[in-house]
Amino acid sequence: MALLRDAWTGALDLVFAPVCVACRAPVSTYEKERRVCRLCWMRCRPLPVPRCARCWSPVDPRREPSPVCRTCAEWPAGVRAIRSPYAMGEVPRALVHALKYGGWSSVAEPMAERMAAMGLGSETAEEARWVVPVPTSAARLRERGYNQAALLARGFAARTGLVAREDLLRRVRATATQTALHPGERRANVARAFAVPPSGAAELRGEHVVLVDDVWTTGATALSCVEALVEAGTRAVSVATFARVVPELERS
Ligand SMILES: [Zn+2]
Ligand SMILES: [Zn+2]
Structure with missing residues (x-):
């Protein structure tokens, strides 16, 4: 056979x-x-070391180890582990592009497998039950036929024993594409773009959820989602993305 x-x-x-x-x-x-x-x-290259224990941003090895770094010091306390298996580079960029713009929905599976394999730390592993994808707009959903973050979230959930929930967070406002924007403009562009539907708030209260997206660039989108989740009563949010833009690497 x-x-x-x-x-x-x-x-x-x-x-x-x-x-x-x-x-x-x-x-x-x-x-x-x-x-x-x-x-x-x-x-594909992992994120450079040494890293901040919380957000995995590269940190200066000469500085005292600290629970938070300059990048994440200002973030809400509800933000826990921020993780990506790979630094953005030629191959991760090609995979994200194929998934997002090339109609290659099947590449989400091996990408999610790498995300699940990296682990999110013991606190997240013990507490989290739900995986929430960054929602896309209705227009982009029509255009692509799928939300790439939702495909990654499903694949990630299936491999970590968690449950993907696409109903707990919505995009309430269409936003311009972030690609050409500076960090400050990105934050303004996605501010209050997400909300928890009334039916979701009771389920999120006191929970630790894992938010999933394809790429972490400046964190503006993910942090806007965190804000909406925390406002609705979510206690903690960890974030898993397939790739992370590391400004130090992009410049070199
Ligand atoms: Zn940090
Ligand atoms: Zn190849």
Whole structure:
């Protein structure tokens, strides 16, 4: 049976030769996941060390270790672990682009697998029950056919024993794309763009939720979501994104 299946898969590969979503090189039939080649995964880099224990931003090794860093000192106390398996770079950017703009919804699975494998720390692991994706606008949902953050949240939840909840947070206002905006403009652009629907507040009270998005750039979007969740009574929020923009790396 396995032989027959292999022969069938092999025949399919001849017709629809699978290529890596990131580099377009052929992906071997024997690769576990037939979306991203092994070389591309090897080219993905973790966030640089040493990192802030809370937000994983790179910190100056000469400074005293502290529970918070300059980046996260001003954030609400409800913000717990902020985690991404990879620093933004050529391959993560290509994968996010394929997922977001290329219609490659299936690449969300291996991306979510990497996010689930990194772990969110013991506090989050013990407390969190729900995974909440950053909501997209109705217009973008129509255009893409899916919310990429929701696909990642489902994949992440399935692998961590948590439950994905797309009904606990809504986008209440359409926003311009963040791509061309400076950090201050990004915050203003997404301020009060999210809200917990009345039905969600009772369920969120006292909970620790994991917020999921594809990329952490300045944190403006995620922190706006955190604000809405905390305002509705959520006790703690951890954030998992597939990639994180590290300004120090982007400049080099
Ligand atoms: Zn590749
Ligand atoms: Zn920090």
